[in-house]
Amino acid sequence: MPPPRLNHQNLRNESTAKDKTGTLDIPVKFLDQDYQELRKSCITNKKRFVDDKFLPDSSSIDPKKKLKLDLDQIKWLRPSNIVADPQLIVKEVSRFDYSQGSYLGNCWFLASVGALTFQKDIMDQVMPADQSFGKYYAGIFQFRFWRFGKWIEVVIDDKLPTINGKLIFVHSKTSNEFWPALLEKAYAKVCGSYADMHAGSVSEALLDFTGGVHVYFKLKKTSTDLWSLMDRAAKAKALMGCSTSQGDTSANTVLPNGIVQGHAYTVTEVFEVACQGEPVRLVRVLNPWGKGEWNGAWSDKSSLWNNVSESDQSKCRSLAIDGEFWMSMEDFTENFRAIDICCLSPDFLDSSSKCRWTSTCYYSSWDAGTTAGGRPSNKETFWTNPQFRVRIEELDEECASGQCPENILVSLMQIHENRYRSLVSNYAIGFSVFVIPLEMKDEKFPAKFFYNKRPVEASEKFTQARHVMKFFKLEPGEYLIVPSTFNPNESAKFMLSIFLRSETHRRN
Known part of the structure; x- marks a missing residue:
C-alpha cells in the first residue's frame, strides 16, 4: 500500500453530514x-x-x-x-x-x-x-x-x-x-x-473531561511566562493540574514542607497580591487527599498574610484543614515538576485580543511495512511516515507583538482500542518540523528531502506517553510536520492537532 497523501481536515468539520x-x-x-x-x-x-x-x-x-x-x-x-x-x-x-x-x-x-x-x-x-x-x-x-x-x-x-x-x-x-x-x-x-x-497523568483525565486544548510545561525548563498563561487560562475557565517529582524512595513520601512526592494536585486559582507595596504572584493548589498542605511561605498560617490588605486576606486566606493552600509562583516552580492546562478554546494561549487561534485535526496511523518509518535517524524509512503541511502566515505588528511569542501548538495523541487501560502499551512518540523550500511542491516528500536536513523544531524528545505536545514559534513560511514512533514498524493509530495563531478579522 502506498503512503497516504497529505490530508487537510478542519477540526470543526471532522464529522460528515451523514455521521455525527x-x-x-x-x-x-x-x-x-x-x-x-x-x-x-x-x-x-x-x-x-x-x-x-x-x-x-x-x-x-x-x-x-x-x-x-x-x-x-x-x-x-x-x-x-x-x-x-x-x-x-x-x-x-x-x-x-x-x-x-x-x-x-x-x-x-x-x-x-x-x-x-x-x-x-x-x-x-x-x-x-x-x-x-x-x-x-x-x-x-x-x-x-x-x-x-x-x-x-x-x-x-x-x-x-x-x-x-x-x-x-x-x-x-x-x-x-x-x-x-x-x-x-x-x-x-x-x-x-x-x-x-x-x-x-493528570492530562489524561483533563482531556477526557473536555476534549479540549491541552498544554503541558515542565516548570523549570520553560521560558514561557507561566503565571500569566495560568492567569489567562483561569479567566478562560480552563482546568489545571500539576504534579510533583517522584522521590528517591517510595511514592507519596510527605516532605517536611508538606508537599507529597510523586503526587498529582489541582491548581484552583492564581492571584496577585500587594505585599508591603510589592506585587506577589500566588498559586492556589489542592491536594486530592482532602488533607495535607504546604506549610511554607503563604501557607494558611504564614505571617506574610498580615502584610496584605484586609480585602485580599478575606478573599484568599483560609485556615480550614481541607488540603488547599497558597504558595508563591517561585515556590510553586521549585516544588512542582509540571503543570497541565486544558481549555475548550485555544484563545487563552495569547494575551492579545487582536489574535485568534484556528485548529485543524488529522486522524491517521503508522502501519508496519508502509507508514511506520521511525525517528529521523532512520534515513531510509523516515520519509514513509505520514506527512502534514502547514503554512504560517505573517501577522500584523499589533498581533505579532503580544506577550506570547509562540504562534503554533502541535499536539500528538496515540489512539488506543484495548479495553483495559493497564494493558495499553504506549510507543515512544514525537514529531519533527521541517522548512519546505518555496520551489518544492511535492505532496509526499521523498527520502532524499530529509538527508542531511535537520528539523527546525521538534517535540522535546520521544516520550513513551499517550500524548505529547509542544508550544513554539515559527517564522512565516511553509512547513512539514512528520509525527513518528521512535522505532520503525511500530503500528498505531494517532490524532494530530495543529493550532495556529492568526489575526482577528472583524466584519464591518
Missing part, C-alpha cells in the same frame, strides 16, 4: 449500552439496573489482583443500602466534597475532578444534570467522556464496593452524597476496572 456520532449531542454508546432504553426498561419492569457489562464483582475491581485488597470482604451496595437518604449532589458540586480512597492510586484522576468542579458547564457535559435518586430512580446513571476524538456515553448501575458498609475508593465528606463515587465508577468502567485506574 461521537459528538456531545450524539455520543458513542460505550459497549453498545443505551441509557434511555435501559432506564425505560427498568422503570417499566419496576427493576433496578444491574450492569452486565461491568459486573458488581471482583472482575470490576481488580482482575489481576494488583491491589492490596481482600476481595472476599467487599460487598457491593447501592447508596440506599449505605445511608437512609442518598443524594447525587448535596447543595452543589465542590472540590471539597470528597477524599481519595486508601486502596487506589488514582490521584491523577481526582486532581482532574477537582478542576472539573469549578466549571459547571463542563461538569454538566460529563455528568448530565437530569439524574437523581428521586421519583424516577432506577439504579442507573450515565456519564460522558471524550476518548481519542469522540464523546462516549457510559452507563453504570449504582452498586458501589464497600467494606463494613463504607466505600473503599473515593468517598464524600458528606455521607449521603454520591456523585464522586459514581463518577469514579463510570471512569473505572472505561478503564476496564478500578485497578486499571492505578497511576496516571
Whole structure:
C-alpha cells in the first residue's frame, strides 16, 4: 500500500453530514449500552439496573489482583443500602466534597475532578444534570467522556464496593452524597476496572473531561511566562493540574514542607497580591487527599498574610484543614515538576485580543511495512511516515507583538482500542518540523528531502506517553510536520492537532 497523501481536515468539520456520532449531542454508546432504553426498561419492569457489562464483582475491581485488597470482604451496595437518604449532589458540586480512597492510586484522576468542579458547564457535559435518586430512580446513571476524538456515553448501575458498609475508593465528606463515587465508577468502567485506574497523568483525565486544548510545561525548563498563561487560562475557565517529582524512595513520601512526592494536585486559582507595596504572584493548589498542605511561605498560617490588605486576606486566606493552600509562583516552580492546562478554546494561549487561534485535526496511523518509518535517524524509512503541511502566515505588528511569542501548538495523541487501560502499551512518540523550500511542491516528500536536513523544531524528545505536545514559534513560511514512533514498524493509530495563531478579522 502506498503512503497516504497529505490530508487537510478542519477540526470543526471532522464529522460528515451523514455521521455525527461521537459528538456531545450524539455520543458513542460505550459497549453498545443505551441509557434511555435501559432506564425505560427498568422503570417499566419496576427493576433496578444491574450492569452486565461491568459486573458488581471482583472482575470490576481488580482482575489481576494488583491491589492490596481482600476481595472476599467487599460487598457491593447501592447508596440506599449505605445511608437512609442518598443524594447525587448535596447543595452543589465542590472540590471539597470528597477524599481519595486508601486502596487506589488514582490521584491523577481526582486532581482532574477537582478542576472539573469549578466549571459547571463542563461538569454538566460529563455528568448530565437530569439524574437523581428521586421519583424516577432506577439504579442507573450515565456519564460522558471524550476518548481519542469522540464523546462516549457510559452507563453504570449504582452498586458501589464497600467494606463494613463504607466505600473503599473515593468517598464524600458528606455521607449521603454520591456523585464522586459514581463518577469514579463510570471512569473505572472505561478503564476496564478500578485497578486499571492505578497511576496516571493528570492530562489524561483533563482531556477526557473536555476534549479540549491541552498544554503541558515542565516548570523549570520553560521560558514561557507561566503565571500569566495560568492567569489567562483561569479567566478562560480552563482546568489545571500539576504534579510533583517522584522521590528517591517510595511514592507519596510527605516532605517536611508538606508537599507529597510523586503526587498529582489541582491548581484552583492564581492571584496577585500587594505585599508591603510589592506585587506577589500566588498559586492556589489542592491536594486530592482532602488533607495535607504546604506549610511554607503563604501557607494558611504564614505571617506574610498580615502584610496584605484586609480585602485580599478575606478573599484568599483560609485556615480550614481541607488540603488547599497558597504558595508563591517561585515556590510553586521549585516544588512542582509540571503543570497541565486544558481549555475548550485555544484563545487563552495569547494575551492579545487582536489574535485568534484556528485548529485543524488529522486522524491517521503508522502501519508496519508502509507508514511506520521511525525517528529521523532512520534515513531510509523516515520519509514513509505520514506527512502534514502547514503554512504560517505573517501577522500584523499589533498581533505579532503580544506577550506570547509562540504562534503554533502541535499536539500528538496515540489512539488506543484495548479495553483495559493497564494493558495499553504506549510507543515512544514525537514529531519533527521541517522548512519546505518555496520551489518544492511535492505532496509526499521523498527520502532524499530529509538527508542531511535537520528539523527546525521538534517535540522535546520521544516520550513513551499517550500524548505529547509542544508550544513554539515559527517564522512565516511553509512547513512539514512528520509525527513518528521512535522505532520503525511500530503500528498505531494517532490524532494530530495543529493550532495556529492568526489575526482577528472583524466584519464591518
